[in-house]
Amino acid sequence: MELLAFGKTGWGDELFYATLMTVAVSITAMLVGFFFALIFTPLKLSKYKTLNLVGNFYTTVIRGVPELLVIYLFFFGGSGAIMYVASIFGYYEYIEINAFITGSMAIGIISGAYSTEVFRGAIQSIDKGQFEAAKVLGINKFGQFYKIILPQMLRLAIPNLSNVWQITLKDTSLISVTGLVEIMRQSYIAAGSTRDPLFFYSFAAVLYLLLTYVSMKLINKLEIRYSRGF
Amino acid sequence: MDFDLMITSFPKLLGATVVTLKLLSASLFFGLFIGLFFAILRLNKNVFINKFAYSYSYIFRGTPLLVQIFIIYFGLGQIEYLRSTFLWVILKEPYWCAIIAFTLNTGAYTSEILRSAFQTIKPGIIEAGKSLGISNKIIFYKIQIPIAIRQSLPAYGNEIILMMKGTSLASTVTLMDLTGVAKYIISTTFKPIEVFIVAGGIYLFMTFIIHNVIKYLEKKYSFQQ
Numbered sequence: 001m002e003l004l005a006f007g008k009t010g011w012g013d014e015l016f017y018a019t020l021m022t023v024a025v026s027i028t029a030m031l032v033g034f035f036f037a038l039i040f041t042p043l044k045l046s047k048y049k050t051l052n053l054v055g056n057f058y059t060t061v062i063r064g065v066p067e068l069l070v071i072y073l074f075f076f077g078g079s080g081a082i083m084y085v086a087s088i089f090g091y092y093e094y095i096e097i098n099a100f101i102t103g104s105m106a107i108g109i110i111s112g113a114y115s116t117e118v119f120r121g122a123i124q125s126i127d128k129g130q131f132e133a134a135k136v137l138g139i140n141k142f143g144q145f146y147k148i149i150l151p152q153m154l155r156l157a158i159p160n161l162s163n164v165w166q167i168t169l170k171d172t173s174l175i176s177v178t179g180l181v182e183i184m185r186q187s188y189i190a191a192g193s194t195r196d197p198l199f200f201y202s203f204a205a206v207l208y209l210l211l212t213y214v215s216m217k218l219i220n221k222l223e224i225r226y227s228r229g230f
Numbered sequence: 231m232d233f234d235l236m237i238t239s240f241p242k243l244l245g246a247t248v249v250t251l252k253l254l255s256a257s258l259f260f261g262l263f264i265g266l267f268f269a270i271l272r273l274n275k276n277v278f279i280n281k282f283a284y285s286y287s288y289i290f291r292g293t294p295l296l297v298q299i300f301i302i303y304f305g306l307g308q309i310e311y312l313r314s315t316f317l318w319v320i321l322k323e324p325y326w327c328a329i330i331a332f333t334l335n336t337g338a339y340t341s342e343i344l345r346s347a348f349q350t351i352k353p354g355i356i357e358a359g360k361s362l363g364i365s366n367k368i369i370f371y372k373i374q375i376p377i378a379i380r381q382s383l384p385a386y387g388n389e390i391i392l393m394m395k396g397t398s399l400a401s402t403v404t405l406m407d408l409t410g411v412a413k414y415i416i417s418t419t420f421k422p423i424e425v426f427i428v429a430g431g432i433y434l435f436m437t438f439i440i441h442n443v444i445k446y447l448e449k450k451y452s453f454q455q
Contacts (some may be wrong), residue, residue, distance in 0.1 A: 064391070064437035065430040066398030068409050077422035166292075173294035177402065184296060191304065198305035205293040205301065212292040 003194060004203070011190045011200070018186035019207055025104050025182060026169045032108025033168065037115035044120050055116070062113035067106075067171050074106040075178045103175035111168040118164060122157040123149065155226045162219040166212055173208070183207050236424045239415050243429050246411035247436075253325075253397045253407060257332030258390060264333060265340025272345045283341065290338035295396050298335055303327040303403045328400040336393045343389060347381035348374060380451045387444030391437050408432060 006012040036058075043055035062070065078097050086095060126149060134144040176184035187204040191197035271283035290298065306312055306321050320326045351374055359369040401410030412429035416422045 061430065061434065064395075064434045066395040066409055066433060068398040068401065069412060069426060069429060069433070072409075072413050072416060073422050073426045076416050076420065077426070080420075080422070170294040173296045174399075176296070184294070184300075188300075196308065198301065198308045201297055201301040201305050205289070205297045208293045208297060209289065 003190075003196065003199065011186070011194075014186050014190065015183070015203070015207070018181055018183045019211070021100075021180070022169070022172050022182040022207075023211065025100065025107065025172045025175060025180070026165070028100075028104035029107035029111050029168050029172065030165060032104060033111030033113075033115045033164070036109060036112025037119050040112070040116045041119040041123070044116065045123060059113045059116050062110055063117075067110055067174055068177070070110055071103070071106045071174055071177065074102050078102045078105070099175070099178045099180035103172070103178055103180050107168060107171050107175065110171060111164055114164045114167060115161065118157050118160040119153070121160070122153040125156055126152050151226075158219065158223050158226055162216070162223075165215060165219070169211055169215065170208065232419075232421050232424050235415075235419060235421055236428050239425060240428055242415065243408060243411055243425075243432060246406055246408045247432055249400075249405065249407040250394070250397050250409075251436075253328060253332065253400055253405075254390075254394050256329050257336055257397070258393060260329070260333040261336035261340055261393075264337030265344055268337065268341035269344035269348060272341060273348055287338040287341050290335050291342070295331065295335050295399055296402065299328060299331040299399055299403055302331045324400075324403040324405050328397075328403055328405055332393065332396060332400075335396065336389060339389050339392075340386065343382045343385045344378060346385075347378040350381055351377050380448075383444060383448050383451070387440065387448075390440050390444070394433070394436055394440065 004010050004012040004015070006016075040055045040058050043051045044059070046052055046055070079095055082097060083095050086092075130148060130152065131144070134148045139147070172182060173184040176182060176188065179185065181189075183204050187200040191200040194200070268283045268286055271279050272287075274280055274283075302321070303324060306327075312318055312321060320330075355373060355377070356369060359373050360366075364372075397407060398409035400407045401413060404410075406414070408429055412425050416425045419425070
């Protein structure tokens with residue numbers, strides 16, 4: 001227990017901030033993922049074969065390649081890519097991207113591929129009559145989507161999105177290879193300096209379990225809220 | 231684009247794929263037994279046995295695979311007692327540590343897949359077996375298991391693909407699997423995109439093969455011919 005004390009003598013406060021970092025990265029990654037899903041879901045549902053191909057390419061590649069490999073691509077390739085873009089605009093200095101941004105982008109793209117699949121499935125399982133009825137009532141396209149399709153879709157998507165959240169939360173542990181101080185990295189540092197890896201890694205496992213448990217409880221509440229009337 | 235690097239790194243990465251496949255097949259093989267064992271425990275009516283199996287799968291599904299590998303590889307070595315037993319021969323090798331972690335991880339997911347497969351078997355089928363005078367043991371081995379295998383094929387196919395991606399974490403405990411070698415080449419040449427295309431291509435090819443084999447098996451064992 002001494003090892004977990006807050007302040008300079010223990011690792012309690014460090015691990016607490018690391019946990020907050022994990023949560024922050026997970027939420028950012030999830031939002032980045034939603035952004036990608038917003039782009040790629042319409043592509044996958046499009047009538048045009050070429051657009052379908054682009055959407056399918058994204059989800060197939062990202063879901064078929066290990067997360068760690070994607071993270072390495074971003075970690076080693078990220079600043080190079082930004083510097084290349086900057087050089088077009090005449091900026092040649094070295095640019096280093098923050099580990100938080102690299103990490104949440106990499107995990108975000110991965111979680112986006114899963115979210116895309118979830119949204120696609122949810123939209124496809126909405127009865128065709130709903131789209132037609134909305135059209136017949138003369139509701140404009142914007143209203144059709146936000147007032148009729150989206151609320152129904154969310155109810156179907158939330159259970160699967162909670163899976164995506166769990167995957168995203170666990171994937172953030174891989175960002176520790178880039179040096180971002182989240183739960184895994186902090187445990188690695190603590191384990192190294194106290195020579196007590198068993199304790200710190202087990203404690204990290206407990207922290208992850210706690211996070212997944214709490215988020216499950218919260219998502220269940222959300223699920224009940226969106227299932228009103230069913 | 232550095233095509234020369236892509237061509238020269240291809241044989242190296244292909245050699246590392248063998249390590250990935252070894253890790254994958256070993257952990258799937260052992261994981262299937264562990265999964266079946268815990269699935270049976272989950273179906274047990276005894277509350278304690280049931281809870282035990284549930285907490286096993288809950289813990290391994292609720293924590294990242296990376297933590298599990300680190301606990302086994304870095305953590306277990308810390309226990310003095312273990313160092314003096316024959317287990318140390320296994321636990322000092324990163325290769326076996328990775329396999330143990332992967333096995334326990336995939337075992338947890340497999341147990342959930344098999345449990346839900348067993349639960350979806352209609353009671354009528356088991357009753358039909360009983361009324362024909364077939365013994366409980368034979369009902370289990372000849373009726374329940376084949377149906378459960380068929381039911382769980384699609385989910386298990388996903389699990390195989392997830393596990394294949396999971397083996398990339400072996401590179402964090404010094405193993406030179408496909409991702410490990412890819413990272414090594416990236417960090418020595420600083421050409422991440424080229425290496426990513428080749429290594430990612432190999433992974434995608436494996437995903438493609440697994441996907442199609444499972445699809446074939448699903449068709450072969452489907453009830454509606």
